[in-house]
Amino acid sequence: MALQKLVRSTVIDAPIERVWAVLRDFNSHDQWHDVVAHSEIEDGKPSDRVGCVRNFTLQDGNHIREMLLSLSDVDYVSTYTIVDATVPLQRYVASITLKPVTDGQQTFWHWESSFATPPGMEAQLRDMVAHGVYEAGFANLKRHLQRGGNVKKSTANTALRIHNQASPVSAHTIKVRAYGDASQLRAETSDVSPPGPGEVRIRQTAVGVNYLDVYLRKGWVPEFLPLPGTPGMEAAGEVMDVGPDVTSLLPGDRVAYMGPIPGAYTSVRNVPVAWTVRLGSGIDDVTAAASLLKGITADYLLRDLGHIEAGTRVLVHAAAGGVGTLVCAWARSMGALVMGTVSSQAKARIARDHGCQHVIVTSNYEFSAAVQNIAQGADVIIDGLGEAGREENFASLAPCGHWISLGQASGPLQPISPDWLVAKSASFSRPVAFAYVATHALLNQRAERVWQAFRDGILLPVQTEQFALKDAQAAHTRLESRQSTGSLVLLPG
Amino acid sequence: MIQVYTSSVIDASADAVWAKVRDFNALPQWHPAIADSRIENNQASDRVGCVRYFHLRDGGLIRERLLALSDYDFTCTYSILESPMGVDNYVATLKLTPVTDGSRCFAEWSAEFDCAPQREAELSQSIGQGVFQAGFDALKRHFSARR
Numbered sequence: 001m002a003l004q005k006l007v008r009s010t011v012i013d014a015p016i017e018r019v020w021a022v023l024r025d026f027n028s029h030d031q032w033h034d035v036v037a038h039s040e041i042e043d044g045k046p047s048d049r050v051g052c053v054r055n056f057t058l059q060d061g062n063h064i065r066e067m068l069l070s071l072s073d074v075d076y077v078s079t080y081t082i083v084d085a086t087v088p089l090q091r092y093v094a095s096i097t098l099k100p101v102t103d104g105q106q107t108f109w110h111w112e113s114s115f116a117t118p119p120g121m122e123a124q125l126r127d128m129v130a131h132g133v134y135e136a137g138f139a140n141l142k143r144h145l146q147r148g149g150n151v152k153k154s155t156a157n158t159a160l161r162i163h164n165q166a167s168p169v170s171a172h173t174i175k176v177r178a179y180g181d182a183s184q185l186r187a188e189t190s191d192v193s194p195p196g197p198g199e200v201r202i203r204q205t206a207v208g209v210n211y212l213d214v215y216l217r218k219g220w221v222p223e224f225l226p227l228p229g230t231p232g233m234e235a236a237g238e239v240m241d242v243g244p245d246v247t248s249l250l251p252g253d254r255v256a257y258m259g260p261i262p263g264a265y266t267s268v269r270n271v272p273v274a275w276t277v278r279l280g281s282g283i284d285d286v287t288a289a290a291s292l293l294k295g296i297t298a299d300y301l302l303r304d305l306g307h308i309e310a311g312t313r314v315l316v317h318a319a320a321g322g323v324g325t326l327v328c329a330w331a332r333s334m335g336a337l338v339m340g341t342v343s344s345q346a347k348a349r350i351a352r353d354h355g356c357q358h359v360i361v362t363s364n365y366e367f368s369a370a371v372q373n374i375a376q377g378a379d380v381i382i383d384g385l386g387e388a389g390r391e392e393n394f395a396s397l398a399p400c401g402h403w404i405s406l407g408q409a410s411g412p413l414q415p416i417s418p419d420w421l422v423a424k425s426a427s428f429s430r431p432v433a434f435a436y437v438a439t440h441a442l443l444n445q446r447a448e449r450v451w452q453a454f455r456d457g458i459l460l461p462v463q464t465e466q467f468a469l470k471d472a473q474a475a476h477t478r479l480e481s482r483q484s485t486g487s488l489v490l491l492p493g
Numbered sequence: 494m495i496q497v498y499t500s501s502v503i504d505a506s507a508d509a510v511w512a513k514v515r516d517f518n519a520l521p522q523w524h525p526a527i528a529d530s531r532i533e534n535n536q537a538s539d540r541v542g543c544v545r546y547f548h549l550r551d552g553g554l555i556r557e558r559l560l561a562l563s564d565y566d567f568t569c570t571y572s573i574l575e576s577p578m579g580v581d582n583y584v585a586t587l588k589l590t591p592v593t594d595g596s597r598c599f600a601e602w603s604a605e606f607d608c609a610p611q612r613e614a615e616l617s618q619s620i621g622q623g624v625f626q627a628g629f630d631a632l633k634r635h636f637s638a639r640r
Contacts, residue, residue: 010594011502099601103501103626108599110590138594 003091004126007112008134014145016100016107020076021250022141023096023109026054026068030281031253032144033137035059038282040455044448046441053083062086069093082115089125090116109138145250168193169201169240172492174265174472177228179219182476185231185265187469192268195243199270202255204237206289207264209475209488210322211384211407216262217476220412225262232264232490236279236288246273254279256288256447258296260434265472267492274440277447282455290462290487291326293433295450296443297406298326300436302334305404305429306380310335315371315378315396316356317385320347322487323406325354326459327382332357333458339374341367343482350485354460365410368395377401387411394424402427409482464489494582495608497617499625500601505636507591507598511567513632514587517545517559523635524628526550544574553577560584567598573606580606580616600629 012019022028027047030039038057042065045052050071056064065084070077076098082089094113101108111134117125168191175188195201210233216225225231236256239249249255259275279288302308314331318324319340332338332355340356342348348359360370365388371378377398383389386408393403403426405413416428437443453459463486467475471490478484503510513523518538520527530547532538533556538545544558553576561570567589573580585604592599602625608616 007591008593009590009599011592011597011599099500099599100498101502101599102499102621103629106502108500108502108590108592135594 003114003116004122005112005114006126006130006134007110008130008138009108009110010138011101012107012109012138012142012145013105014107015105016076016098018145018250019107019109019141020073020098022144023098024048024071024073024076024078025278026052026071026078026080027280028278029054029056031278033133033140035132035136039280040282040452041448044445044452046444087125087128088118088121089129090118111137144252169268171266171268172469173230173267174232174469175228175230176217176225179217179222179227182217182473182480184217185472185476187472190266192266192270195241195246195270197243198246198272198274199243200246200249200255200273200276201240201242201268201270202235202237202257202276203240204235204264204267204269204492205285206236207232207266207469207490207492208234208289208291208293209472209479209490210234210293211409211479213262213265214476214480215408230263230265232262232266233260234258234289234293235264235269236285236292240268242273249273249276249278254285256283256285256292258293258433258437258443260432265469265490267469275443277444280451283451286464286466286489286491287454287462290322290464290489291450291454291459292447294322294487295326295453295459296437296446297323297433298330299446299449300431300433301327301382301404301406302330304436305431306331306382306402308334308336308380312336313375313377313379313398314338315367315381316340317381317383317389318342318409319351319354319356319359320485321384322462323382323384325350325463325486328356329354329459330453331355333453337375339371339378347485350463365389365392368392371396380404382406384408385410387413390414394420394426397424397426400425400427402429404429404431406431462487466491468493494605495613495617496603496605497621497625498601498603499621499629500599501626501629501633502592503598503600503629503632503636504596505598505632506596507567507589509636510598510600510632511564511589513635514589515539515562515564515567515569517543517562517569517571520545520547523631524624525631526624526627545571561586578616578619579612580608582607600632602628 025047027039027041029036036056037059041047042053053067063086066080067083068080070079079095082092092115097110099108171192173190174185176184213231216231239253255276257271257275314336316324316327320342328338338356339358340351341360343363348361351359358374360367378396381403383405384407388410466489469490469492475488518532520530528548528550533544536543546556556575557571559571570586573583583606588601590599
């Protein structure tokens with residue numbers, strides 16, 4: 001079968017850095033190419049890892065898996081091959097090359113490929129690739145860049161994208177001026193300056209609420225939230241503009257972020273690029289804000305700390321909560337025996353729906369007898385109870401068990417004596433999520449595992465209770481009441 | 494080793510622009526900095542290995558050897574044998590690439606050479622702008638005037 005060669009090229013009215021920022025991402029096509037409905041990189045690999053495989057679902061239902069063969073940030077070349085497709089393109093190898101037009105802010109884009117087809121389909125497939133993929137891609141990318149980067153599912157107002165980039169933007173922000181109860185969360189307005197080097201300015205559409213936010217509001221960790229301060233560790237939204245040296249994100253990109261410095265309870269925020277993950281079309285903003293930090297928490301708890309495997313006995317407190325439901329479902333998919341505590345029958349149903357096999361309903365922190373009865377103890381305890389559950393947790397541990405203290409809803413844990421642990425040869429951990437996403441690559445890797453688990457149905461769609469940002473007080477009151485289920489999300493609106 | 498790279502988009506097909514620039518002896522017909530040119534030893538100007546002998550408008554004499562010529566890739570590569578510029582190991586390539594969505598072509602002109610360190614910036618500027626960009630500007634003027 002003869003190979004045919006196909007070449008298409010165009011000139012884009014944008015500097016090469018900007019065009020390359022989109023095209024070097026082997027997983028970006030579902031953000032700008034109309035033909036591609038969904039794109040993901042298999043096995044959670046980063047999209048710039050040579051050898052990674054992207055899995056396209058096209059709008060017409062076809063599937064194409066392509067492997068990245070070479071990527072050069074020096075020559076601006078990306079070469080890839082089809083490894084498997086429902087379209088009969090054979091021995092298909094394609095290459096994208098960008099070159100700068102040095103006498104203008106333009107980029108020359110050369111797209112070529114060689115491939116074979118079944119007899120009689122040469123012209124049809126050639127036209128499909130040339131017009132449907134390459135030429136359409138040129139037009140789609142031009143539109144993508146003209147619109148500031150985003151084509152699909154834009155959540156922000158178009159007018160927002162053409163604001164003066166150098167100017168501060170007014171934002172609605174929740175401020176804590178004195179530590180205390182939920183009434184200390186006050187809605188204010190503030191100006192957000194343009195992003196600095198390494199930063200992006202985000203128009204936030206959804207903000208995740210975590211129990212940590214409550215601790216910070218109460219002043220339990222004052223050095224973490226100096227006054228006046230804005231709580232909140234995670235959010236999702238759309239990039240408004242980027243700092244001078246930022247090329248990996250463009251205005252209009254949908255992103256979510258989590259970071260070790262609070263400040264997410266706001267409508268506009270500057271954050272370091274290293275905190276962000278780009279969102280594909282399969283994950284909406286509310287899901288991302290509700291599950292980035294919690295999903296990554298579940299990921300490191302089960303993989304890095306819990307070493308969960310088939311048969312591991314896991315006890316999850318607040319099993320119907322944001323982290324609890326994710327941990328139950330994920331641990332179950334790994335073959336663990338999952339036990340959980342909840343405070344009501346209604347929550348028991350939710351926990352069961354998420355894979356918790358043995359639900360213990362308790363409103364007075366008594367559960368060790370049930371745990372010993374069900375499984376003769378727990379190998380791993382995911383504990384958000386804190387001081388009130390101290391003795392019962394220890395009593396629930398199996399020999400050589402691992403007690404992971406994630407939160408302290410009932411109050412700060414009093415110091416744990418090493419000698420106390422001896423009785424069960426137990427381990428005690430006090431992890432913080434941000435240490436597990438210390439590099440941007442790690443963050444992307446973990447986030448991709450979370451999104452993949454949602455796509456695979458291992459994690460069920462998150463149940464959220466949504467509040468307007470200005471009603472942050474109500475959200476905290478609800479979270480502290482122990483009446484809420486699933487994840488709480490604030491909407492800057 | 495210094496590298497200079499200049500590129501542009503010319504509003505004419507690669508075929509049309511190539512017809513203008515492929516003749517190794519035709520610099521005075523399109524490049525404003527060149528006064529005259531001839532090929533040594535009466536050789537054909539598309540014979541790889543031939544040497545052009547030309548004067549700049551400011552009087553300088555340059556001799557360059559044709560190292561490669563491709564009507565398939567629209568490329569022409571040559572080296573400097575002799576010049577007043579103070580460069581060593583100078584090899585340059587002029588390359589055209591069709592832009593398939595419209596009757597335009599992408600033109601690249603690049604060079605690599607060695608020189609005294611203190612002259613790097615000056616030579617990069619005079620070659621990149623004074624020679625390459627000036628040539629592109631002349632081609633653009635030529636082809637826009639014809640439309």
